[in-house]
Amino acid sequence: MVRKDRTFIDAIKNYFASEIKDTEKHDTEIEHMHYIERLKHLLVMERDSKRFKVYNAKTGRWIQNVPGKLSQALRCVQRRMLALGAQ
Numbered sequence: 001m002v003r004k005d006r007t008f009i010d011a012i013k014n015y016f017a018s019e020i021k022d023t024e025k026h027d028t029e030i031e032h033m034h035y036i037e038r039l040k041h042l043l044v045m046e047r048d049s050k051r052f053k054v055y056n057a058k059t060g061r062w063i064q065n066v067p068g069k070l071s072q073a074l075r076c077v078q079r080r081m082l083a084l085g086a087q
Helices: 002-013 070-086
Strands: 029-034 039-046 053-058 062-067
Touching: 039 070
Parallel strands: none
Antiparallel strands: 029 039, 039 053, 053 062
């Protein structure tokens, strides 16, 4: 247990706040964010939204909105992943 605590403390010592600021206007609060390492993109899902927003993870700039059925499909997958994690 002590070893894990020491690792956690070391991680905090190496933390630096990002200089990237979110300047986008969001319709509602952000419910989920997913990082796609291969593309270096962030998927941002807002509460009760039928779309998600795609951002460049390095610059924090908005790339595009993904509307409709694709967004709903990703929410379905997300719910399944959360349900499996709770089991």
